[in-house]
Amino acid sequence: MRLAMIGVGYVGLVSGACFAQFGVHVTAVDKDLQKIKDLQGGKIPIYEPGLEALVQQGLQSGCLTFTDNLQDALKDADAVFIAVGTPSRRGDGHADLSYVFAAAEEVAENLSQPVVLVTKSTVPVGTGRRILEIVEKKRPDLKIDVASNPEFLREGSAIEDFMRPDRVVVGAETENAREVLRELYRPLNLLETPIVFTNLETAELIKYAANGFLATKIAFINEISDVCEASGADVQAVSKAIGLDKRIGAKFLHVGPGYGGSCFPKDTLALVKTAQDLQCPLKIVEAVVASNDARKESMVDKIEALFNGDLTGKTIGVLGVTFKPNTDDMRESPSLTILPLLQKKGVHLKAYDPAGMTEAQKFLSEISWENNVYDALKDVDAALILTEWNEFRALDFERMSQIMKTPLLIDFRNIYTLDEMKKTPFTYVSLGRALVTEQN
């Protein structure tokens, strides 16, 4: 089986490297020559645990090659995957499909054999049908089957998600397309991974419905966390107990400063827009989007309240700026809302992130970037955890209390238990739980 992967962004690169590991011959193509050169040398442009080793294995086995020449990539391919970006369109929040359609046109123009053309990029319902029209118009002489195969990879654990998925979703309307996709994912038969076959529209909507639902779970628990704070309840116990109900499920009920990343914010917005266009507004998802935006800002009010409403001249040491751990991705990270708002209120910021500092410097200014946790916490009025990196899970509180001006830890990821914090000299402020002070 030979596969061409169009685009070596996050999704294209992870999927390409994983298919190569399955023994598929993958040629990944991208217009960015520098990226291709780096990848040919086994160097990857993003931070994703295990990915560099997987790419290098693919290169060594000969199953994975990189090129900037589309015709080379398409030669003898049985399937062509489109994995280009679908960013939010400026101004209206719709997914920008120009790269997807341009890729479909170019592929159709340059093909000389029948293929299955698969969309991996996250695209609104109806896109696959438009791609089919494009390729049929461009190449009436060639049989190009169009399919949709959305990805459900989480940054930071993308390889595991690809290799051991809960399910694979395939929107395909010909037996040939179904057969090619079934063959590509054959190694997953061992794990008895369900493959859900649907039509194009259903597969496209499954992706948005999944992300919309997961975002809803997060926004829901975040709002419940506020009620916990106001009432004396404990959100960790609420999450655990409702999660034990199998109808609800334990995952994605972890309270935080609001969801971020390249997917949930963009996809919830695009889903809302698509539904509005179809005259069936998704009021729940609209509320989730608004709730999450407000959530990030409310984190600043919470910090301000700890300083009796006056943050002028305070110094805060920030631990973690990426939208989640195990990535250097800063897209839509809550830190991008919270930190500039703190600065506006007169706070001086020091910060440390294990992988995201280079990326963060493109978006955040006037922050003293430090080399480690303890440099970031020297002489600060408070420590603020924004990302739950493992490195922050075993802080040396003795050392911190010696170097910080005030022993105040604000933890927006609820990394620590209240019991363990009671043993430290710290005032500990977390989300949806009681305040720990020296007195209790």
Ligand code: UGA
């Ligand atoms: C998400 C989905 O989880 C993937 O299934 C999907 O394939 C991907 O989007 C995509 O559409 O490409 P990702 O954005 O990498 O993956 O990261 P998540 O682990 O889902 O986290 C998203 C955000 O939600 C993060 O900011 C995280 O901190 C937050 N979150 C997550 C919470 O605040 N609480 C939780 O319980 C879980």
